[in-house]
Amino acid sequence: MQKQVLIPTDYSKSAFNAIVYAFELFAEEDCTFHIFHSYFLARSAKGNVLFPEPEPADYDRAARLSGERMEWLKKKVGLLADNPKHTIYFDHKFGTLIELLEEKVMRDKIDLIVMGTRGITDDTKVAYGRNSVNVMENIRGCAVLAVPANVSYKKIGSIVFPTNFKTHFNKREMKTFVKIAQLGNSEIQILHIGKEKDLSERQRNNRKELENHFSEVKYTYHWLEHKGVKEGVLSFADQQNSGMIAFVNRKHWFFGSVFSNPLVKSLGVHSKVPILALHDTRN
Structure with a gap:
């Protein structure tokens, strides 16, 4: 299709x-x-x-x-x-x-x-x-x-996917995300700001659901402690030289709080990394 x-x-x-x-x-x-x-x-x-x-x-x-x-x-x-x-x-x-x-x-x-x-x-x-x-x-x-206007397409080595494991994943959009990852044989880097041992049962269940969505692509887990969400996501993407950042946009949460931050400009992330916005099924 x-x-x-x-x-x-x-x-x-x-x-x-x-x-x-x-x-x-x-x-x-x-x-x-x-x-x-x-x-x-x-x-x-x-x-x-x-x-x-x-x-x-x-x-x-x-x-x-x-x-x-x-x-x-x-x-x-x-x-x-x-x-x-x-x-x-x-x-x-x-x-x-x-x-x-x-x-x-x-x-x-x-x-x-x-x-x-x-x-x-x-x-x-x-x-x-x-x-x-x-x-x-x-x-x-x-x-x-x-x-971004100055970004030319090249195969995407890795895609950073920050999540708090509290969102509801849209199956249709997750298929699109997986397809983009497959096109470049990209690794999806699942990033959580916090400790793995602190996940609730609901978060652990959502993590399993996420693994089901990513069953046909390469993915790795990354855990950052003692970092704010904004600083953690953007600095990680910068350090990993990521080719894309994807996120589930719980309405007026992630995009507004992170990508309007002056840190975006200071790191230059916005000038070299395409951003893929997905949606929580509850919005």
Whole structure:
């Protein structure tokens, strides 16, 4: 069965790099890629009393500009899209990014979203742009892979997977995670901040469930004591020269607390490591 991969684009360098990365990541897999752009007029937001409602000509102009840029992107992608295993669709639509992505995830049965970490503004002072943060936090129907603009695909030696063994694992997304690990014959490094002997019965049961998910890939356990979660995860990934960090995003817990931390920038982790966000089944 073909993988369905959604790649949002704002026509930036970072977004194009995410397209290239996705093509190379799934080079040996039968995949359908949905390259998608959403465009929006801020004045069209309901309840915005500061600006008048746009005229029909404004919507027409926005649609025309979006169409022209999409045609330009098609030509650019066409120069590198020569894989017979890949089917590529292009689409653009008026509306807000999160609502449209949720709609496409449901309608097209998307397995994975791949996107750049920073958008067209490319603010080097922030590790992740607003759109990538919003997608990771709010799209709950599939896994999300955020790829830094200067990262080229290479086989991933190891993937750090921090966990407190308290989350509920989404089977469909865990299959996607395992597939990514298998593509590069990657070792999954399960990282827990704390002592193994301190695990509760519930945590031990969740650990067994995790081992079942990882039965077809290489995995190792790593235990860090006397470390905070933020410092432990990021310093471990840096020391191990990891090719990716994957985590279960219990809503507004991991991503917001760790990857908004100044330590991300100081370690440079955000500039060289793709981040795979998975979801707790309770969210």
